[in-house]
Amino acid sequence: MIFFEKRSDLFSYSKKNKINFFDNSIIKLVNFHYKNCSNYKKILLGLKYKLNNKKISNIPALPVSLFKRFNLHSVKIDKIIKILKSSGTSGSDPSKIFLDSFNSKNQTWVLSKIVESIIGKKRLPMLIVDQDPKGINRSSYNARIAAINGFSIFGKSITYLLNKNNKVDFKKLNYFLSKFGNEKFLIFGFTNLIYEHFLESKLKILHTKSLKNGIIIHGGGWKKLESKAISNKIFKKNLKLNYNISKIYNYYGLIEQTGSIFVECPKCSCFKCSIYSDIFIRDKNLNIIKKNKQKGFLQVLSLLPTSYPGNSLLTEDIAELRNDIKCKSCGESKKFTIHGRSKNSEIRGCANI
Amino acid sequence: MINSDNINFIVGNKNFKKEAHEPFNDKICNFLDQLSIYLSNPKVSQDYSDIKTFAFFCRKKNILNLKKKSSNLESRKGLGLLFHITPSNIPTNFAYSLIFGLLSGNKNIVKVPSKIFPQIDIICNAIKIVLKKFNSLENFIKIVRYSEDEDFTKKISLVCDGRLIWGGNDTINKIRKYPIKEISRDLSFADRNSFCIINSDRLIGIEKKKLNEIALKFYNDTFLVDQNACSSPHVIFWMGKKNLKIRKKFWKTFNKIVDSKYELDHSAIFYKQDRLFSDFITKNNIKNFKNYGNSIYCVELNQKKIDPSKLISRWGYFYEVEITRLEELSKFSNVFTQTLTYFGFEKKDFYKIIKIKNFDGIDRIVPIGQALDISLNWDGYDIINILSKVIDIR
Numbered sequence: 001m002i003f004f005e006k007r008s009d010l011f012s013y014s015k016k017n018k019i020n021f022f023d024n025s026i027i028k029l030v031n032f033h034y035k036n037c038s039n040y041k042k043i044l045l046g047l048k049y050k051l052n053n054k055k056i057s058n059i060p061a062l063p064v065s066l067f068k069r070f071n072l073h074s075v076k077i078d079k080i081i082k083i084l085k086s087s088g089t090s091g092s093d094p095s096k097i098f099l100d101s102f103n104s105k106n107q108t109w110v111l112s113k114i115v116e117s118i119i120g121k122k123r124l125p126m127l128i129v130d131q132d133p134k135g136i137n138r139s140s141y142n143a144r145i146a147a148i149n150g151f152s153i154f155g156k157s158i159t160y161l162l163n164k165n166n167k168v169d170f171k172k173l174n175y176f177l178s179k180f181g182n183e184k185f186l187i188f189g190f191t192n193l194i195y196e197h198f199l200e201s202k203l204k205i206l207h208t209k210s211l212k213n214g215i216i217i218h219g220g221g222w223k224k225l226e227s228k229a230i231s232n233k234i235f236k237k238n239l240k241l242n243y244n245i246s247k248i249y250n251y252y253g254l255i256e257q258t259g260s261i262f263v264e265c266p267k268c269s270c271f272k273c274s275i276y277s278d279i280f281i282r283d284k285n286l287n288i289i290k291k292n293k294q295k296g297f298l299q300v301l302s303l304l305p306t307s308y309p310g311n312s313l314l315t316e317d318i319a320e321l322r323n324d325i326k327c328k329s330c331g332e333s334k335k336f337t338i339h340g341r342s343k344n345s346e347i348r349g350c351a352n353i
Numbered sequence: 354m355i356n357s358d359n360i361n362f363i364v365g366n367k368n369f370k371k372e373a374h375e376p377f378n379d380k381i382c383n384f385l386d387q388l389s390i391y392l393s394n395p396k397v398s399q400d401y402s403d404i405k406t407f408a409f410f411c412r413k414k415n416i417l418n419l420k421k422k423s424s425n426l427e428s429r430k431g432l433g434l435l436f437h438i439t440p441s442n443i444p445t446n447f448a449y450s451l452i453f454g455l456l457s458g459n460k461n462i463v464k465v466p467s468k469i470f471p472q473i474d475i476i477c478n479a480i481k482i483v484l485k486k487f488n489s490l491e492n493f494i495k496i497v498r499y500s501e502d503e504d505f506t507k508k509i510s511l512v513c514d515g516r517l518i519w520g521g522n523d524t525i526n527k528i529r530k531y532p533i534k535e536i537s538r539d540l541s542f543a544d545r546n547s548f549c550i551i552n553s554d555r556l557i558g559i560e561k562k563k564l565n566e567i568a569l570k571f572y573n574d575t576f577l578v579d580q581n582a583c584s585s586p587h588v589i590f591w592m593g594k595k596n597l598k599i600r601k602k603f604w605k606t607f608n609k610i611v612d613s614k615y616e617l618d619h620s621a622i623f624y625k626q627d628r629l630f631s632d633f634i635t636k637n638n639i640k641n642f643k644n645y646g647n648s649i650y651c652v653e654l655n656q657k658k659i660d661p662s663k664l665i666s667r668w669g670y671f672y673e674v675e676i677t678r679l680e681e682l683s684k685f686s687n688v689f690t691q692t693l694t695y696f697g698f699e700k701k702d703f704y705k706i707i708k709i710k711n712f713d714g715i716d717r718i719v720p721i722g723q724a725l726d727i728s729l730n731w732d733g734y735d736i737i738n739i740l741s742k743v744i745d746i747r
Contacts, residue, residue, distance in 0.1 A: 039634045046633030046642060063627040070634055284617055285646045286626075297619065316623055342619030 002032050002306055004106045010113050013275045015332045022278055023056050025303050026311055030059055033309035036074035040309040057280060057288055061299045061314035064095065064256055073098035075307045086143045086255045097256055100307040107259030107304055108153065110276050114261060115154050118249055119215055125180035126155025127173075127214070129189025129197060131162045143220075143255040144190065150258065151188050151217065161189075161197070168197050170204065181210040188217045191235070191250070192224040199238050212244040219251040219261070226340050232269070252338060256310045260302040262336075268327035270335035276303045279336055281321055282314075292324040295339060316342050355508045357497075363465070363477045364484070365495030369512060372492060373431035374458035376737050377420040381455050384490055386413040387483045397479060401472050403445045410727070411452065419456070419729055429741045431458025432538065433514035438506075438528055440519040441466035443582065447496070448476050449727050450517055455493065456729070457740035462495045462509055507531045515740060520544045520583075540739065542583075542732050545691035546661045549574070549586035549721065550682070552697025553596035556603060567696055568607040570722025574694055576615050577725065581667040584692040584717070584724045588664050588672045589651075590682065593697075596675070608645040611669065615648065621668035622647050628670055656681075661714070662689040679706050686714030691732060696721040 005025070009017065031051055033040045044051075047060050066072070073080065081104060084097040099107075133145045152158050159176045163169045176185075187194070194216065197203065203211075216239065225235070232250060239245045252271050253261035262271035262279075273279060281289040281296040289296045298319035301312050318339045325335065357367055374381065392398055392408035409415070420426070435454040439447035447465045454461040465473050477496055484490060499505060510516065510531040515538040518528045525541045533539060549571070556564065575585050591600055629650060632639060638655040645651075653673040664672050674685065679702060682693070693715050695703075703718045716733035719726070729736045 043630050043633045046629075046639060060630075061626075063623060063630060065623075065627045066630055069631060284619075284622060286622070297622070314623070314626060316619070318619065342623065 002029065004102070004303075004306070006109065007275050010117060010274050010276075011272065011333055012331055013333070018275055018278075018332075021275060022301075022303065023054075026056055026059065026278075026301060027054065029303065029306065029311050032306070033074045033311070037072060037309050039070055039072055040074070056278070056301065056312075059301070059312045061280075061282075061312045062309065063314045064254065064316070067095040067097060067256055067308075067310070068093045071096060071098070072310075073308045075100045080307065084143070084146050084255050084258065095255060097258070097310065098308045103305065103307040106306070108150070110259045110274070110304060111150055111261065112153065114263060114274060115151070115217070118217070118263065119154065119184075119186060123154060123156045124215070125157045125159075125176070125183075125185040126152065127159050127161055127176055127185065127187045128152065128155075129161045129187065129193045131164065131166065132160040146255065146258060147190075147219070147253075148188075155186050155188070162193075168203060173203070177210045181213060184213055184215060186217065187211075187214045187245075190220050191218045191222055192220075194218050195225055195230060195235060199235075199242065202242065214243075214245050215247040215249070216245060217249045217251065219253060222338075222340060232264075254300060254313065254315065256313055257300055257302040257304060259304045265327060265330050265335070267329045268322075268325045268335065270322045270325060270327070270330070270337055272330050272333040272335050274333070277301060279319070279334060281319055281336065289321065292321045295320045297342070298336070298338065318342050355505070355512070357505060359499060359502050360505055361498045363496045363498055364480050365462075365497075366491065368492050369434065370492065371433045371514070372460055373433050374493075376423065376426055376429050376431065376458045376741050377416070377456060378458060380487060380490060381458075381493075382413065382416050382420070384483060384487045385411040385416055385452065385455070387486065388479060389413070391479050391483055392476070397475065399471070399475065401475070403443075404472055404475060407445050407448050407476065410449070416456070423729075423737050425743060428744045428746055429458070429737075430744065431460075431741050433459060434512065435459045435461050435515045435517060435740065436509045436513040437461060437463040437517045438519060438524065439463060439465055439517075440521070440524070441468045443578070444470035444472035445476065446519060447473065450519065451494065451496075453517065453729070453731075453736045453740060457737045459515070459740060460493045460495075462497060462513070464506075465496055465498050467498060467500050503531075513537060516540065518542065538739065540734060544665070544689075545583035545732070546588070546665050546689050547584050547586045547692040547694070547724065548588045548590060548661075548682070548686065548690060548715075549694045549696075549724075550590040550592060550679075550698070551603070551695075551721075553591050553593035553599045555593075555697030556599045557595075564603070564606050565610070567721060568603065568610050571607060572610050572614065573722055574724035576611055576669065579621075579668055580670070582725055586671075586692070586694055586724065587666050588659075588661065588674060588685070590685075591673060591675050592677065592679070600673075604643075604645055604649060604651060608649050611648040612646065617648055617668070624668055625650050625670050628666060659685055661685060661687055679703075680709060682706060682715075683709045683712035686712070688713055690714030690716075692717040692719065692724055694719055694721045694724050 034044055034051065043060060049060060079100045080098045081101050082099050084099060086095040128148060130148055133148050159172055161168055161173060236248050239248055250264040251261045260274060260277040262273065264271055278301040280299040282299055283289050283296045295318050298315045298317045300315060305311050319336045322335045322337055355369060389408045389411035392404055398404040398408065437450045437454065439450050447463050451461055451463050480494060510533050513533065516533060517540045518525050519542045522544050525543060578585060632652055638657040639652055640655050641653040643651045648669050650670045651673050683706065706712060
């Protein structure tokens with residue numbers, strides 16, 4: 001059987017406590033998936049993984065793309081209550097993440113604790129920079145909807161900013177601001193959508209200052225901004241400049257590890273690991289890079305996946321460790337920054353695979 | 354009337370009248386020689402090694418050599434107008450396809466990929482310049498670029514006397530939907546897979562320098578094109594006694610060369626991890642896995658029947674199989690298998706195995722290091738013969 005321990009030291013843990021808790025738990029999870037997911041077992045056997053391994057750096061990191069091609073789950077299919085699907089780039093198959101109710105509940109619990117650490121326990125009025133997912137024609141439960149649903153539990157009086165044509169509904173916006181704008185409220189959305197509607201085509205609001213009480217939580221969608229050469233720094237600066245919004249939290253999360261997201265520290269602008277997550281940066285030979293400020297592949301580890309073997313994943317994102325930055329509010333947690341997706345190289349040769 | 358308003362004619366005019374030469378026409382050979390001289394100038398080729406290789410292929414000596422090997426030339430004539438649809442991944446492929454058409458005596462419309470390669474511009478420009486001295490050949494070379502103008506593809510297909518469709522398979526299937534005249538010929542160059550066979554006995558006690566040379570040849574067959582050419586080996590067969598140790602030595606030597614010459618990029622690393630994990634899940638005949646850094650992955654397979662069309666990989670991902678007799682190759686190859694490169698065998702060893710009844714794969718058997726050398730026998734086609742007709746005069 002597997003257990004899930006509810007910890008209160010989400011970010012305030014000491015290094016030693018983290019190792020005791022995290023390392024032991026994830027090793028147990030690897031063994032659990034080995035016994036319960038035949039495809040995962042095949043991988044571990046192929047790699048000659050030793051089940052008595054104690055070092056988390058030896059845990060194989062599954063390339064995230066594997067979830068696109070294979071159905072990977074460690075509980076019987078009749079226990080699965082929902083299948084998360086990534087939006088996927090056009091033409092490629094979406095990832096499929098199999099969740100049972102235990103896994104799903106734990107995701108929600110950890111996500112809520114992480115968000116609480118930013119906005120506090122009280123639910124806040126919430127402006128979502130997206131369409132109402134009820135109106136979106138969807139064939140599956142995709143990442144965007146999952147994120148909206150996941151985060152909307154922290155809000156009240158939820159207002160969707162965009163209409164069916166993906167344009168800002170100003171009537172709704174002004175109503176929301178006149179009602180809640182004088183106190184703290186939450187703005188949530190994908191990074192590129194916030195950029196598009198807040199900065200590219202600036203909001204025509206009666207009082208631009210009326211957004212100043214907003215706390216922005218945003219994530220994903222950096223690809224489009226990179227192509228426009230908009231960095232996180234410029235993004236934040238412009239929001240401050242235009243709307244006087246200063247509480248802006250970027251988060252990094254994968255649909256394959258929903259819940260254990262990495263939130264950017266407002267002080268040092270690094271992503272930090274909670275007690276439920278860890279990361280490694282790996283070089284071209286997939287050896288661990290221990291030095292700060294050296295770019296490599298990001299490997300993400302999470303204690304949340306229990307109904308599918310997603311505890312240790314190799315992403316296509318390039319990141320670097322930033323433990324050199326001393327930051328009081330980050331405590332002893334591992335810190336890193338992200339430099340976007342690794343570039344698809346031009347391939348030579350004649351086979352159009 | 355063919356509407357070609359949206360078509361960019363990089364070289365040539367809009368005259369689609371049918372004309373044909375005999376194969377290896379003198380003017381064509383002279384033209385190719387001049388082209389070779391022009392492109393050999395480093396100022397022109399800008400040190401693109403693939404342009405240099407192409408220029409070397411066009412030189413008079415090589416063309417005359419190819420001519421000598423062809424038979425029945427006096428009673429042969431080109432088909433007329435050929436339509437070439439060339440691939441978007443090897444920049445100089447279009448130029449070889451054009452040479453196939455020219456040497457066999459045909460007029461040519463060559464569609465080059467919409468993707469921009471400097472090599473294409475350089476070669477096309479050179480053709481234009483050299484053509485100025487060969488007025489009568491003007492109608493024989495048209496090089497066009499267009500994205501997805503189906504109408505043009507459809508109409509040229511209907512008037513041409515032969516089509517050369519280079520893969521991927523998706524392109525072939527798409528182009529085949531456009532009919533050609535009943536009498537016209539279609540040549541397709543599909544996605545293929547290739548092998549290498551090494552006689553490990555011949556590597557025992559070999560000098561370090563010699564082993565290095567062999568490994569370098571293997572490098573040229575593989576990493577030079579990211580192991581992604583149809584003729585780059587994907588499966589390595591090892592024959593000989595006690596080959597485990599020698600195999601390791603070979604891969605280590607090879608790895609050193611790769612590390613000194615090749616910059617492995619992130620997507621390649623990710624691809625190989627993904628491929629490996631997927632193989633563990635889907636293949637039940639994996640005997641062993643070994644990697645040399647992240648440059649070289651070796652997946653050793655059991656002798657169970659394997660389907661070569663499923664063993665296409667890239668960026669330094671190799672399958673290895675141990676065999677004891679050459680004849681066993683027939684078990685592993687099928688119509689998808691294109692090239693077999695070899696080390697430690699004689700030509701005559703292979704004549705025996707191609708006679709085996711159920712041996713239906715492998716179109717080329719060449720020494721290690723020559724996997725990418727294009728020739729007038731390609732994908733099982735005798736190019737000059739198939740792109741020309743023979744006139745039976747008695």
